[in-house]
Amino acid sequence: MNAARIAIVGIVLTALVAGVSLYYLQVYAYYDEVSAQEAGEVQLTSVVSGRPEIIPYENFEAIDSNSSPIRFRACFDTPLSQALLSETYVISDEAVPLTGPGWFDCYDAQAIGDALENGEAIGFMGVENIEYGINRMVAVLPDGRGFVWHQINRCGEVVFDGDPAPDDCPEPPESY
Numbered sequence: 001m002n003a004a005r006i007a008i009v010g011i012v013l014t015a016l017v018a019g020v021s022l023y024y025l026q027v028y029a030y031y032d033e034v035s036a037q038e039a040g041e042v043q044l045t046s047v048v049s050g051r052p053e054i055i056p057y058e059n060f061e062a063i064d065s066n067s068s069p070i071r072f073r074a075c076f077d078t079p080l081s082q083a084l085l086s087e088t089y090v091i092s093d094e095a096v097p098l099t100g101p102g103w104f105d106c107y108d109a110q111a112i113g114d115a116l117e118n119g120e121a122i123g124f125m126g127v128e129n130i131e132y133g134i135n136r137m138v139a140v141l142p143d144g145r146g147f148v149w150h151q152i153n154r155c156g157e158v159v160f161d162g163d164p165a166p167d168d169c170p171e172p173p174e175s176y
Contacts, residue, residue: 030065031101039064042076042148044089044138045125052127053089055080057146061106069134070098073146075106082122095123095137098149099143112139112147132172133159 008103013096036042040063043052060071062074078085095116097109114140115121126136126148133156155169165172 014146020064029086030067031063031071031104032065033064034060035063036060039072039074039148040127040130040136040148042078043126043136043139044085044126047088047090048114050090055085055089055161061104062148063100069131070150072150073098073100073104073107074135076138076146076148080140082140083148085124085140086122090125092123092125092137093152094135094151095146096151097137097139097147098151100149107147107148107149115139115141118153129153129155129170132156132170140171 039060041054042057042060043054046053057076057078059077060074061076062072064073065071084106093144097112097116099109100107110138112121115150116123121139121141124138126138128135130136130150133153134150136148136150138146138148140156155165155172158169159172
């Protein structure tokens with residue numbers, strides 16, 4: 001083998017190792033399974049008090065990552081009907097599920113988004129500003145299956161872009 005071939009093989013192998021490593025880091029490495037207690041239970045914001053309340057749930061599965069506040073995803077089942085939930089808790093038309101890793105089987109953002117869009121699922125405000133600029137959103141299907149994710153809210157979008165918080169937004173922490 002001449003020097004050029006050795007260099008090409010070295011470059012290709014380095015690129016392959018780097019590509020596999022980056023894929024692993026993005027899809028698997030930063031996610032951890034979390035319990036309901038670690039995640040803060042399944043909560044919806046009450047229309048009466050305006051505060052998050054824990055709802056009955058079972059079969060809770062969740063993943064989270066400390067590398068980003070919007071990597072949280074969870075699935076659960078609730079015995080509460082959509083009718084009861086929609087009368088008791090704040091409905092959100094802003095609920096847009098974020099894609100999760102493919103290996104987290106219970107959570108399919110495309111299917112959840114389609115169900116929200118066609119009115120099969122109802123989106124709720126879980127916890128507003130669970131972290132500054134980040135809302136915890138919840139969607140519930142008629143059969144009681146529920147899904148939770150974090151998404152950036154209007155105030156977060158502005159502040160994270162480097163602009164000052166609008167007057168109707170809470171004051172951001174000093175770290176922003």
